[in-house]
Amino acid sequence: MDLDLAGVTTLVAVVRTGSFEAAARELRLTPSAVSQRVRGLETRVGRVLLRRTRPVVATEAGEVLLRLGGQLELLVEEAVEELRVEAAPASRPPVLPVAVNADSLATWLLPVLAELHEDQGVTFELLRDDEHHSAELLRQGRVLGAVTADPVPVQGCRSVPLGVLRYRALAAPSWVARWGAPPQQIEHAPVVVFDPRDTLQHRVLARRGHPDAQPPTTSVPSSWDFDRAVRMGLGWGMVPEPGLGDAVERGELVPLWDDGELDVALWWQHWRLDSPLLRTLTEAVQRGAAAVLHPPHP
Structure with missing residues (x-):
């Protein structure tokens, strides 16, 4: 043709x-x-x-x-x-369109892109989407690479494991004083979610025996503000571990359960293209992820 x-x-x-x-x-x-x-x-x-x-x-x-x-x-x-x-x-300088989930952007990806900008002079168009949906932007041809929870390569793309982004079920001391840790009525306790596509909290509720729970919910579509909302007691939430620092040790956030962790495995999918710039970007993303994320599950 x-x-x-x-x-x-x-x-x-x-x-x-x-x-x-x-x-x-x-x-x-x-x-x-x-x-x-x-x-x-x-x-x-x-x-x-x-x-x-x-x-x-x-x-x-x-x-x-x-x-x-x-x-x-x-x-x-x-x-x-x-x-x-x-x-x-x-x-x-070329503009590289990349899809990324909000928590990766907030915790480890931006320093990677900043270093690449410094070394290569490239700029980026960042399209933010949930990790379970970001690969769709690759499928649509809108981005050349995506941080995604989908390991199956989009047609014409390669998939590279990055590691595991760990989340912890946490709440503010004021919230715990009202609802307990572990909560006594978790299916009714207020919760913070990122947006309607964020299912992390409800996955934890299902694991705790409440798959159909519909607790009072506050939606906060910003990673930084999500963290602040949890710290202010608007609800409990699944907070990404890389952004916690010593908040738990200082008593600013309280774990709700001893096993209240949820791991999200991430992959980097990118065009199958012999491009030096794309290869450099892929290597930088892998290095940045390896420095922050837990190793991929075997």
Whole structure:
């Protein structure tokens, strides 16, 4: 199949910007020209590639070409940088789109990216999503790598084990004074969750014999503020161990059970692409994870 690379680039722009009009402004084309390029690409591959919704989203076939478009952009940027004459002005540094769960971002990934930025001059577009859903952004072609709880590689990707992010069931002393440790009525005791996709607390409730419990719940969609909410007594919560410091030893947080731990195994999935920059990013992510996370379970 003879793919029209200009059409692939246009497809990427339409999905990234969310509309044909916005893609036209980015590419300095008319909306009609953008539409013609996409229709021509769809004719070549014999598939519908976009759902004309607001925002525009890719079909399953379109996601394949989105991944191709992202890989082409990365390879072109690397080639241009390699061929750049030393006296010529530096080109714009590449932007690496990465999906990551909030707790990894808050506890160990940012220093990794900062070091890579210092060494390579690259910048990042970070898309935050729950670790059980972040691989979907790879599948959609929106990112080149993802920290995920899914070990099964997305088509066209590699999966590398990173280690185990351990969470502990903790509460503030004021909360414990009301509900106890261990809590006497845990199915009714207030709880803090990150967002509707956060199931850690409810997994602990199920393990304690309350799979259908619906306790009073406060949703706090920020890792830093989640920690503060637990410390202020809004509810008990599963707090990531790497961010605890000596809070338990100082009595700022109280463990609810002796076995109140939950391990989440993490993987790094990335495009199967021979890119020096992607290889450097992968090695940096592995080193950063190994310094903070528990070793992967055998």
